[in-house]
Amino acid sequence: MIEVKDLTYSYGKDKQVLHGLNFSVEDGEIFGFLGPNGSGKSTTQKILTGILKGHAGKVSLFGQDISAAHTQEFFWKIGVLFEFPYLYANLSAVDNLKYFSSFYPKEQVRSIEEVLDELEFKPDFLKKPVSSYSKGMRQRASMARALISNPKLLFLDEPTSGLDPSGAVLFRKIIEEERRKGTTVFLTTHNMLDADLLCDRVAFISDGNIMALDTPKSLKEQNSNHRVVIDYLYQERREEQTIETSELEEGIPFAHDEIISVHSQEPTLEDMFIKYTGRGLS
Numbered sequence: 001m002i003e004v005k006d007l008t009y010s011y012g013k014d015k016q017v018l019h020g021l022n023f024s025v026e027d028g029e030i031f032g033f034l035g036p037n038g039s040g041k042s043t044t045q046k047i048l049t050g051i052l053k054g055h056a057g058k059v060s061l062f063g064q065d066i067s068a069a070h071t072q073e074f075f076w077k078i079g080v081l082f083e084f085p086y087l088y089a090n091l092s093a094v095d096n097l098k099y100f101s102s103f104y105p106k107e108q109v110r111s112i113e114e115v116l117d118e119l120e121f122k123p124d125f126l127k128k129p130v131s132s133y134s135k136g137m138r139q140r141a142s143m144a145r146a147l148i149s150n151p152k153l154l155f156l157d158e159p160t161s162g163l164d165p166s167g168a169v170l171f172r173k174i175i176e177e178e179r180r181k182g183t184t185v186f187l188t189t190h191n192m193l194d195a196d197l198l199c200d201r202v203a204f205i206s207d208g209n210i211m212a213l214d215t216p217k218s219l220k221e222q223n224s225n226h227r228v229v230i231d232y233l234y235q236e237r238r239e240e241q242t243i244e245t246s247e248l249e250e251g252i253p254f255a256h257d258e259i260i261s262v263h264s265q266e267p268t269l270e271d272m273f274i275k276y277t278g279r280g281l282s
C-alpha cells in the first residue's frame with residue numbers, strides 16, 4: 001500500500017528533517033509512526049498525503065509513484081484526520097459532512113447518520129455549529145469526516161487526543177472495525193496504549209531517522225530481561241523475589257506458602273519509545 005525508500009526532506013536549504021526513511025505498509029495493516037515532537041512525523045504524513053512537495057527518494061502509494069499518485073482518484077481513496085482543525089466552524093457536523101461528501105462519488109459515500117451514530121455523536125449537537133463543540137466532539141466530527149468517504153487508506157494523526165477515556169475506547173473500537181473492513185491505517189501518535197493495542201507494526205522515528213521497526217510484541221520481547229517478580233507469603237511473612245523466567249520451568253524455585261502475584265518485567269512500549277528515541281513522552 002505504501003512504499004518509502006530513502007525518503008529525505010529539507011525545509012529550505014539547510015534544514016534537513018528526514019534523513020533517508022525506509023519502510024513499507026502492507027494492505028490492511030495498522031502501521032504506527034511514533035516519535036517525539038519535531039522528529040518528522042507530520043512532515044512524512046504531509047509528503048504521503050500530497051500536502052508537501054519537493055522530497056527526494058522514492059515514495060509510492062497504491063502501487064504508483066507519488067508524483068503520479070496524487071490524482072483525484074487518490075484523494076477519493078484516502079481519509080485523513082489531522083491535528084489541525086479542518087471543519088467549517090460555522091457549520092454543524094451534519095452540514096460539514098454533507099459538504100465534504102459532495103467531493104466523492106455518491107456510491108462510495110457512507111450515510112451521514114450511520115457514521116455519526118458509529119461515533120456515538122450526541123443528537124443535541126447534530127445541528128449546532130462546530131464552534132460550540134467541546135474538543136472531544138470536534139474530534140468525533142473530524143473522525144466522521146475522515147470515515148465518510150469509506151477510505152481504503154486512512155491517515156490518523158493523534159486520533160484519541162482530547163478524548164476522555166470512554167471516547168478513546170470508542171475510537172479504538174472504530175479503528176479495529178476499519179481493520180476488519182481491510183482499511184490500511186497510518187497512525188501517528190504519542191499514545192503508547194493506542195499503539196500497543198492497535199498497531200500490527202510500529203516504527204520509532206527520531207530526528208528524521210527510523211530507529212526501530214517491528215511488531216509491538218517483538219520490540220518488547222527483544223528488549224525483555226526475561227525476569228519475573230514473585231510476590232509471596234512464607235511463614236506468615238510477605239516476601240518478593242525476582243527470578244529468571246527459565247527458572248519457572250521446574251516450578252517456583254524457593255520455599256513459599258502462598259503465591260500472591262507473578263509479574264513479568266517485560267518492558268512497555270513506552271520504555272521502547274524512550275530507548276529508541278532517547279526521549280520521554282511529552
Ligand SMILES: Nc1ncnc2c1ncn2[C@@H]1O[C@H](COP(=O)(O)OP(=O)(O)OP(=O)(O)O)[C@@H](O)[C@H]1O
Pocket residue numbers: 011015017035036037038039040041042043044
Ligand atoms: N514549515 C516548516 N519550516 C521549517 N521547519 C519546519 C516546518 N515544519 C516543520 N519544521 C521542522 O521540521 C522538524 C520536524 O517537524 P515535524 O512537524 O515533521 O515533527 P513531528 O514529529 O510531527 O512533531 P510533533 O509531534 O510536534 O507534531 C522540526 O524540527 C520542525 O521544527
